[in-house]
Amino acid sequence: MDAHVLSGAEGPLLAVENLRTYFYSRAKRAFIRSVDGASLGVARGETLGVVGESGSGKTVAALSVAGLVSSAPGVIGGRVELHSDRVRRNLLDGLERHVRVKEEDGRVVAVEKDERGWRRRSETLMAGVRGKEIAMIFQNPRSALNPYSRIGAQLVEAIRLHTGFKGEREAKERALHWLERVRIDSPRLRFDNFPFGMSGGMCQRAMIAMALCAEPSLLIADEPTTGLDATIQSRIVDLLGELKAETRIATLLISHDISVIQRLSDRVAVMYGGTVVENGPAAEVLGRDAAARHPYTAALLASIPGAETIRKKSYLQAIEGEVLDTIEVPRGCRFYGRCNRVTEGVRGRCASAEPPLAEVASGHKVRCWLHARGADA
Amino acid sequence: MSGTLLEVTDLRKHYSQRRGLIPALTGQGRVIPAVDGVSFYLRENETVGLVGESGCGKTTIGRTVLRLTDPSGGRIVFGGRDITHLSRAALRPLRREMQMIFQDLDAGLNPKMRVRAILREALTVHERPGDAEIERRIRELLEQVNLKESKLSNYPSELSGGEKRRVGIARVLAVRPRLIVADEPTSALDVSIQAQVVNLLRELQKNLGLSYLFISHDLPIVELVSQKVAVMYLGRIVETGLADDIAHLPRHPYTRILWSSLAGKQSTEVSPRGGASAGDRAWGVFDFEQPAAGCRFAPRCPLYQDQGRPAVCTDPASEPPLRDLGKGHAVACHFA
Numbered sequence: 005m006d007a008h009v010l011s012g013a014e015g016p017l018l019a020v021e022n023l024r025t026y027f028y029s030r031a032k033r034a035f036i037r038s039v040d041g042a043s044l045g046v047a048r049g050e051t052l053g054v055v056g057e058s059g060s061g062k063t064v065a066a067l068s069v070a071g072l073v074s075s076a077p078g079v080i081g082g083r084v085e086l087h088s089d090r091v092r093r094n095l096l097d098g099l100e101r102h103v104r105v106k107e108e109d110g111r112v113v114a115v116e117k118d119e120r121g122w123r124r125r126s127e128t129l130m131a132g133v134r135g136k137e138i139a140m141i142f143q144n145p146r147s148a149l150n151p152y153s154r155i156g157a158q159l160v161e162a163i164r165l166h167t168g169f170k171g172e173r174e175a176k177e178r179a180l181h182w183l184e185r186v187r188i189d190s191p192r193l194r195f196d197n198f199p200f201g202m203s204g205g206m207c208q209r210a211m212i213a214m215a216l217c218a219e220p221s222l223l224i225a226d227e228p229t230t231g232l233d234a235t236i237q238s239r240i241v242d243l244l245g246e247l248k249a250e251t252r253i254a255t256l257l258i259s260h261d262i263s264v265i266q267r268l269s270d271r272v273a274v275m276y277g278g279t280v281v282e283n284g285p286a287a288e289v290l291g292r293d294a295a296a297r298h299p300y301t302a303a304l305l306a307s308i309p310g311a312e313t314i315r316k317k318s319y320l321q322a323i324e325g326e327v328l329d330t331i332e333v334p335r336g337c338r339f340y341g342r343c344n345r346v347t348e349g350v351r352g353r354c355a356s357a358e359p360p361l362a363e364v365a366s367g368h369k370v371r372c373w374l375h376a377r378g379a380d381a
Numbered sequence: 382m383s384g385t386l387l388e389v390t391d392l393r394k395h396y397s398q399r400r401g402l403i404p405a406l407t408g409q410g411r412v413i414p415a416v417d418g419v420s421f422y423l424r425e426n427e428t429v430g431l432v433g434e435s436g437c438g439k440t441t442i443g444r445t446v447l448r449l450t451d452p453s454g455g456r457i458v459f460g461g462r463d464i465t466h467l468s469r470a471a472l473r474p475l476r477r478e479m480q481m482i483f484q485d486l487d488a489g490l491n492p493k494m495r496v497r498a499i500l501r502e503a504l505t506v507h508e509r510p511g512d513a514e515i516e517r518r519i520r521e522l523l524e525q526v527n528l529k530e531s532k533l534s535n536y537p538s539e540l541s542g543g544e545k546r547r548v549g550i551a552r553v554l555a556v557r558p559r560l561i562v563a564d565e566p567t568s569a570l571d572v573s574i575q576a577q578v579v580n581l582l583r584e585l586q587k588n589l590g591l592s593y594l595f596i597s598h599d600l601p602i603v604e605l606v607s608q609k610v611a612v613m614y615l616g617r618i619v620e621t622g623l624a625d626d627i628a629h630l631p632r633h634p635y636t637r638i639l640w641s642s643l644a645g646k647q648s649t650e651v652s653p654r655g656g657a658s659a660g661d662r663a664w665g666v667f668d669f670e671q672p673a674a675g676c677r678f679a680p681r682c683p684l685y686q687d688q689g690r691p692a693v694c695t696d697p698a699s700e701p702p703l704r705d706l707g708k709g710h711a712v713a714c715h716f717a
Contacts, residue, residue: 031538057573057574058571233434233435233598234434234639234642235434235638235639236434238641238642260572262572304572307575307576308572309579309601309602309604309605313605314601314604314605314628319580319583319584320576320579320580321576322573322574322577323577324577326541326543326574327571327573
């Protein structure tokens, strides 16, 4: 459906197509379609910001790309094409034959997965990729760092594993270099610190150093500022911005915080109900007065108190209803139930068929029937 | 002008920390001044916003004001009555007039009780209405918080985050409070649901004449809902004033940094690469046991650096007092 993913001048470094990752909820006795046909691409040197509310599938999509989904059934289909200087492959290549999905009326009723065969194949595909080509920083840095190991030792281990700096001494020099680059002061002192002796902001800096020290092609930053204090958040965003300018590393940045996405992203993908509903240049998708945008993006932006709302002390424009639960995916548009822009002209289509991602401007796509006039319905 | 509902004077709350064997045996614990001399007042039908970073003492103030924890010093006057030292029993009738909404969506929602039972319990804590009256009040509460009647038979685990919040608010409204301390009421919610809850809280204030002590780190939301704002740093109020003034004419360097860091601007006040303030050394690490001598903010303060590190800022004898600038705007800084 979304075969033609956006491509930069050199072709995208990462192209995710029709990714599907499901989980089984025992409590609800149903399959949850966390990621359900998401497509996105990251060009070299570009930061793609992924926004969405909790349950929209953004984190699961990132974990799927990094091959870190452990719950069953997990990733069940799609393509994750990684085209870096060292690796060119579909990280989900051939995995589909280990999975069979049975669906009835938009509800997944059974997933048969040969877990061992799938995992073996996946580990082969991910060898030399995870940690090396694709590095990740997580929301809670303290839990991602080893609490029993000193910061320096953890960095040295990663450097010796992933880079050409194999000697103890040169690896240590390299580690100190990275601590400096993430602006941790007195790196020589911090080198011997344990994570518990460091503040949240400092742990996040160490985590960023850990991720970047392998010199990966793609950095996945999952809510890198969430849970940190406002002033520290701002500094981490500044740091990520500086590192982006210095290293030109391609980044998949996930955040529910639109201001963070605005500050760091070149392009933005908006996720809702497990799929990408809008995708385009950051200024166009999140800009103040973008003409064509998905009703969900518009509503999301409107629900944040802006200067005007605060000045007039008016009520916020809330999105009515609740975030879509992705067990029973509606036949039509996933946002239809909460959408306030449905016109009589499109209502029938909104209720009955999922709109395609249609191009509204160069490199800017929207999954909405209001913008799909050119597309064949 | 409406009357003063809550007046807090020189409130202090010190926690003692006894770490390790020797302090435990000798009884020499360290004292952490979580709240260290805070004064403010709240009028009827008014919202005062309390902002600051984690650890600054804002939640402690909320809890102490409601006497959920006992103050170490100062005075709390609620509805004209000094409640600082009231006994548990004497406080009980007052409890219904002052309620708290917790950050945790599950707080106060018994997981083994259906929504109907939760609301019923809240309605019968302080009085004994008949069954018909209870039913009528439950319906009224549902309407007030905009919750579907079908949710009454759900358990909390079957509710979404927004619905849990609504039930939590309904539970608080059941006792008809005058003052609600709302501790980060929206921070656990998604953006689109946050807006619903903020609107709901404002609507309730308008209809029921509630007063809110609104604790949050989300500055735009605080600015939107509050008439007055107090900015806290390490247990003290460093700036207070009308919400508009605090947002648009901030005077204290900390308030400025806080606001600029959230306005999506680059934090230009302190150069990210400039000398001593380069990393998180001065920035991220608070020492609660020993706040800096003099002005607590001095170690992180860009103004202190700009002024050439004046001695007065670190003089233990001269912690800057809240200086009145007129229009209720006050700032605790020697130079702002």
